[in-house]
Amino acid sequence: MPARSSPASQAARPTAGKAATINDIARLAGVSKKTVSRIINNSPLVRKDTREKVEALMREVGYTPDPLARGLAFRRSFLIGMVYDNPTAQYIVDMQYGALDALRESGFELVVHPCDTRSPGYIDGVRRFVQQQKLHGVMLIPRASEDQNLVDMLAETGCRYTRIVPVGFDDRDGRMIVTHDRDGAAEAADYLLTLGHRDVALITGPLAYRSAIERTEGFVGTFAKRGIEVPKSRIIEASYTFESGVAAAEKLLAGKQRPTAIFCGNDEMAAGVYKVAMRAGISIPRDLSVIGYDDSPLAARLWPSLTSVRRQTRDTGRIAATMLIRPDNGPLPVASVRPHLIVRDSCQPPA
Amino acid sequence: MPARSSPASQAARPTAGKAATINDIARLAGVSKKTVSRIINNSPLVRKDTREKVEALMREVGYTPDPLARGLAFRRSFLIGMVYDNPTAQYIVDMQYGALDALRESGFELVVHPCDTRSPGYIDGVRRFVQQQKLHGVMLIPRASEDQNLVDMLAETGCRYTRIVPVGFDDRDGRMIVTHDRDGAAEAADYLLTLGHRDVALITGPLAYRSAIERTEGFVGTFAKRGIEVPKSRIIEASYTFESGVAAAEKLLAGKQRPTAIFCGNDEMAAGVYKVAMRAGISIPRDLSVIGYDDSPLAARLWPSLTSVRRQTRDTGRIAATMLIRPDNGPLPVASVRPHLIVRDSCQPPA
DNA sequence: CTGAAAGCGCTTACAG
DNA sequence: CTGAAAGCGCTTACAG
Structure with a gap:
């Protein structure tokens, strides 16, 4: 031949x-x-x-x-996992957009992994996800990001990660983005103080989460600085859901001694306050000022539109993903994202 | 030795x-x-x-x-791509959950790929995504799923796909899930007819999309069957956004000759109707009945709560992913998902 | 600064 | 029904 x-x-x-x-x-x-x-x-x-x-x-x-061939030889894929346990769709989608902003043209792709942190096997589920896929790294989104057991498991398996957490977490590795929730709540409090509110109430998320504690302390602390104590009876712990917001508002708005303003740990619960106020003929903002947290799509769509604390969600996602695909894996400076108040039509000076 | x-x-x-x-x-x-x-x-x-x-x-x-090693040898990864161009966060998240329901324990993972179908290079972007990652298959979500150029590109590269589309698309390959939008709109129309409404209006999405046409025809056609014509002046084409809903509602509610009910192509636009009605002192549902489409979280949170057409989004995602990971890749029967009306507090008989 | 050999963990194509 | 050889497209470890 x-x-x-x-x-x-x-x-x-x-x-x-x-x-x-x-x-x-x-x-x-x-x-x-x-x-x-x-x-x-x-x-x-x-x-x-x-x-x-x-x-x-x-x-x-x-x-x-070929990422498959590279991954096999490297013993590590070109996939970034996003692990979350959060019911707010817009927050998740924004975080995904942010991550993809960072990953575009990088050769990495984003694999989503929602989970239920209350189910007993969830950490094993994340472990299998991480190990089987030989993930390059994972982004830990609130509230899963607050679970130290999850972080410990990741450290043990050697999988790199970034956590999105409020102030108050151990930052020895630096692989975290701190969301200064306290500042956001403080800005809401300042705004209400400026309007002249003195008798205010608070509907918080579950205080098992650091983020809920931070928002509460930021709000209450700002009033305290002005010498105004927010009494315990004006602080109701709810669960970040619309329904829990309704229940909390019913308590706060029942008697004659109503607060002149309510700050809510998220917009969902603020929508619950709206519902109760509307039903009771309490006019927002004339009779009651309301502030939410998240600046979700809901905020602009409620009537009157809701003043709310905006988080830099997309930026946060971008930073988290950027940290993960950095060539070096050494300690990093802790990143910070700051919330800020978006003023709309739900507040005015008390009557 | x-x-x-x-x-x-x-x-x-x-x-x-x-x-x-x-x-x-x-x-x-x-x-x-x-x-x-x-x-x-x-x-x-x-x-x-x-x-x-x-x-x-x-x-x-x-x-x-090891999925990396298997993927290299198979020349195909164990990744399912989700391609979408849709602004509604809850819809996207539900679709992801549905897909993950099907993928759990299957060895496949879900990689997200939002895109902008109006940008000229987007099809090339999807092509690179599909080819570089050697995707096992992709789910095409509305409205990207309606783009025949996208589908043609996928067919050309040999990448398997499933499309989520309304009635009216070529079903020769069977790899589609039909979302009977027409039926959902018809159910809304039937409900308004039963309540006694005769002078109704319609705010549609962009009629460049088949889904918007189907919803319009389903609604108008149901009234036509009862001998009631919905005049052209009562049909306003908007863009599925809150703001476009506000603008459309302003036109419809301006004069004395107001319709007694408005059906909206989605909940975002229905929220726009709420805003205009509230501002004008038009009481919902006493003076005006409103129906939305999507049954988004917004529907239950508006006040009064919004009657809306629910789509089986999570089921749809599950079915789409299940089709993609079937061992055989032959023709399949076309799958169907049916919407249905969720009645809340935004409708009553006309005054 | 550059390269030949071996290997990552699987599957395909062939033989029995 | 079972197996030995070659290969998927890269990188690591070593040598020069």
Whole structure:
């Protein structure tokens, strides 16, 4: 059989149907595949002109390395996991958008993993997710991010992670983004103080979560600084749901001694306050001022539109993902995101 | 060097730190790795007792095949992509939950890919996503699912897909889930007719989308069957946003000749109607009945709570993902999901 | 700065 | 029904 029809000489260029591989690039460029590999991985051990020649070729051929093959050799995939236990759809979607902002053109993809932190096996579920997929890293979203058992498991398996948490968590590794909830609540309190409110109430999320504690302390503390104590009877612990907001509002708005303003731990519960007030003929904001937290789509759609504390959710997601795909995995400075008040139509000075 | 300390004899059991591989299982079970591979892939060409023995061993060791290695050999990953261009967060999250219901314990994971169908390069973006990740399949969510160019690109690259679409799309391949929007709108119309409404109005989504057309025709057609024509002046095309709902409602509610009821193509626009009505002192439902579409969280949180058409979003996502991971890739019967009306407090007979 | 060999953990194609 | 060889497209470990 004549040697000239050897497969090697036929495959001088990759076929249109099949994608080019590292071998094609190496052969076409006249270098070893190891050199191509070095270029893919941004190794400094490549001469500049070699790098440029090969990179031009890769662009021309439209070559991108196969993440499956790279993952197998690296023993680590190019997938970022997002682990969350949060009922607020807009928050989750914003966080996903933010993460994808950072991941775009990076070769990494985002794999979603909602879970139920109250179910006993959930940590094992995350462990299997992380280990089977050989995840490059995971983003821990509130409230799952507050679970130290989850973080310990991740540290034990050696999986890198970033946590999105309020102030008050151990920051020795630096891989966290701190959401200054206290500041957001304080800004809401300042605003109400400025309007002249003195008799205010608070509907908080479950105080088992640090974020709920931070928001409560931020609000109550700001009034305390002005010498105004918010009495215990004006603070109701609810569960971040609409229904729990309704129940809390019913208590607060029952008697004659109503507060002139209510600050809610999220917009869902604020919507519950709206419902109770509307039903009772209590006019917002004339008879009652209301402030929410989250600045969810709900806030602008309620009537009157709801003043609320906006979180930088998309930015937060972007920062968290950026941390995970940094080439070096050393300690990082702790990142901070600050909430701020969006003033709409739900507050005015007390009557 | 004595032969007894050979690596092979030391590695009789996989180490605690390292996960077992197909080689460990094969050696421990006394079969070839090819036989283990057949068992992983549910090949019928394995004797029953061999299969049971090996499966027991895999459970005992806690073995799961590496999706990276399998993907490399198969030339296809174990990832399902979700491609969407939809602003409604709850809809997207529900669809993700549904897909994950189907993917749980299957070895597949869900990779999200939001995109902007109005940007010129978006189809190339999806193509790169699909090809680089060697996706097992993609779910096409409305409204991206209506884009024939997208579907054509996918067919060309050989990537399997499922589309979630209204009635009216080519179903030769069967890989679609039909969301009978027309029926949902008809049910809303029937309900208003039963309450006695005759002078009704309609705020639709962009009629460039088949789903908006279906909802419009379902509503108008049901009135037509009763001999009632909905005049063109009572039909306003908006863009599914809150703001566009506000603008449409302002037109419809301006003069003295107001309709007694308004059906909206989604809840966002219905919230816009609420805002305009509230501001104008038009009482819902006394002076005006309103129906939305989506049954989003907003519906229950508005006051009065909004009657709305519920879509089986989570079921839809589950069915779409189930289709994609079926072992056979042949033609399938077209799946159907039916919307239904959730009656709340926003409608009553006309004054 | 560059490369040849071996390996990551699976499957395909072939043989029996 | 079972298996030995080669290969998927990369990287690691070593050598130069």
